Amino acid sequence: MHHYIDIGVNLTGSSFRDDTAQVIERSVEAGVTKLIITGTDMAHSEQAVRICQDWPEYCYATAGIHPHHASDYSNAVSSELADMQALDCVVAVGECGLDFNRNYSSRSDQIRAFEAQLEIAIETGKPLFLHQRDAHDDFVAILKSCRDDLGHVVAHCFTGNVTEAEEYVSMGLYLGITGWICDDRRAAALREAVKAMPLDRIMLETDAPYLLPKDMPNERYAAPVKKGRNEPCFLPHIAETVARYMGVEPALLAQTALANTQRFFAL
Numbered sequence: 001m002h003h004y005i006d007i008g009v010n011l012t013g014s015s016f017r018d019d020t021a022q023v024i025e026r027s028v029e030a031g032v033t034k035l036i037i038t039g040t041d042m043a044h045s046e047q048a049v050r051i052c053q054d055w056p057e058y059c060y061a062t063a064g065i066h067p068h069h070a071s072d073y074s075n076a077v078s079s080e081l082a083d084m085q086a087l088d089c090v091v092a093v094g095e096c097g098l099d100f101n102r103n104y105s106s107r108s109d110q111i112r113a114f115e116a117q118l119e120i121a122i123e124t125g126k127p128l129f130l131h132q133r134d135a136h137d138d139f140v141a142i143l144k145s146c147r148d149d150l151g152h153v154v155a156h157c158f159t160g161n162v163t164e165a166e167e168y169v170s171m172g173l174y175l176g177i178t179g180w181i182c183d184d185r186r187a188a189a190l191r192e193a194v195k196a197m198p199l200d201r202i203m204l205e206t207d208a209p210y211l212l213p214k215d216m217p218n219e220r221y222a223a224p225v226k227k228g229r230n231e232p233c234f235l236p237h238i239a240e241t242v243a244r245y246m247g248v249e250p251a252l253l254a255q256t257a258l259a260n261t262q263r264f265f266a267l
Helices: 020-029 042-054 067-072 075-084 107-124 136-149 162-170 188-196 232-246 250-265
Strands: 004-009 032-037 059-063 090-099 128-133 153-155 174-177 202-204
Touching: 004 202, 004 232, 004 250, 020 032, 020 232, 032 042, 032 232, 042 059, 042 075, 067 090, 067 107, 075 107, 090 107, 090 136, 107 128, 107 136, 128 136, 162 174, 162 188, 188 232, 202 232, 202 250, 232 250
Parallel strands: 004 032, 032 059, 059 090, 090 128, 128 153, 153 174, 174 202
Antiparallel strands: none
């Protein structure tokens, strides 16, 4: 069995409220031996830390403010986030970035919160766990303005095209690939993009409970997993699909992605 680390799990969401322990146990049984729980606002970042304290052998967390919640960003929030980076279980600043698709927070608030969290990453030396949707040009411009001062950076849940992938790689970013690649209807650009990605920049994630792989075999998707919900235990299937489109052996992808993740998050 190959070993994996799921770099993006929304384990604090209501979908996992009643069976968090079982979800973690299933992931470990499937070879997904560590989970990085995504912090998307202060409440969920704090909840992620509590789960890590209950499962210290398996769980780590990020702490940050998602662009959807950027309007809530304040000096007090910034101070709390900076303090959280000192916790042993918190391995990155984020999820932060820009989302100009839904604009739940104004673009100006998103940029303000993004730049403030970049400062936290610079000051603490922690990696960055980033979100970008329909904001590529602004996202890249902001990152380039301070890239030399930043450490490791990952574009979480990358779904873009070859040009975007090559630009991120040229900036030294890592790319987190999800089950989006398993979707025949939406994944054409990503399937081409992974062919241009160097193996040493790839990490794997489910973004569970979202992005359930569309081609999940029935034998892998069975009770007690809730119907329609993605789980970390499905990461090996995602890895096999990524390997197929990259044209590499699944074992090589699994080994390299694991090493990349351990190096990135200092695990």
